[in-house]
Amino acid sequence: MLQLMQKYMPGFSGKPVSYRNYHAYRTADRLYVIIPARTDQDSYYELAAITAYLQEAGFPRLAQPMLTTEGQILTVYENTAYLVVEMPPPYTRDLQAHGAELASFHQLGASCPFAPDTLSSYGKWGDLWTARLSQAEKLYAEMYQKRPLVHEERVFLDTFYYVIGRTELAIQYLNETNDEFRFTESDQPTTVFMKYRSELADTYVLPHTIVYDHPARDLAEYTRNSFFNEEMNEAAEFLRSYMQVRPLSVFGMRLLYARLIMPLHLFDQMEKGLAGTAGKEYEKLIMQQSVYEQRLAGLFQYMQVDPQVLEIPLLENFL
Secondary structure, three states: OHHHHHOOOOOOOOEEEEEOOEEEEEOOOOEEEEEEOOOOHHHHHHHHHHHHHHHHHOOOOEOEEOOOOOOOOEEEEOOEEEEEEEOOOOOOOOOOOHHHHHHHHHHHHHOOOOOOOOOEOOOOHHHHHHHHHHHHHHHHHHHHOOOOOOHHHHHHHHHHHHHHHHHHHHHHHHHHHOOOOOOOHHHOOEEEEOOOOOHHHOOOEOOOOEEEEOOHHHHHHHHHHHHHOOOHHHHHHHHHHHHHHOOOOHHHHHHHHHHHHOOHHHHHHHOOOOOHHHHHHHHHHHHOHHHHHHHHHOHHHHHOOOOOOOOOOOHHHHO
């Protein structure tokens, strides 16, 4: 991949290394990471502008996308498009508590002076969820006609109406949440991650999964993962430390709840396939749903808020 790097810096030479399972090159004072592209160039130009703003505004541990000598942000190498990012210089400041670190990141991202277009999912959850359900229904219709079926495919057919039911509940709850009037400045769109796990807990942050959305997205995806990993104490501390820095409005709490009702983890897995290892993972997730729902019922307790006092509708009211 040295030829690829030379499109950014003619005559470049560096030591090939691996960084978080990505190809990378290290020089005497810098590290360059090569990341396969997941979308079009326009999105990455927006990403470069956002990361430049975040760095200048006080988030120096974020890697910066680079441009080639011809001004291109993506480079095709052996039929694959790549993004190259330059890692920041050494960073020694102690990090805040995880939730507080994310709250500060959201606060900074919300102050971005321009609104991305292609990177934004703000206000689009209902349409996106409906589209994913439609695609899954097509998969179901195709598989229903298929013979023979492997065990994992039968599991999918047997459980799909449950997935439909949960999705429709999530969309209904989201639609009613959109009429919620108790919102604050914390509900404006900001920089978030596609599927937040713990990216900000690392010293350096790769930018390629940053998108633009409501901050509840990151809280929901981290909490979802914690539910499956049985990290309930960590999830509770994460949510509390976040809200101490950047309290959620009632609207934001309801968005968080709606996203956790929506079984996005099942859609993610079924889109990877339903045979072999992928199918076994889908079966594992569907078998864990009852436990997931029990943990979801305790969400507001983890957040140390009373949904009755705040008049937040609970899922049980929709069943």
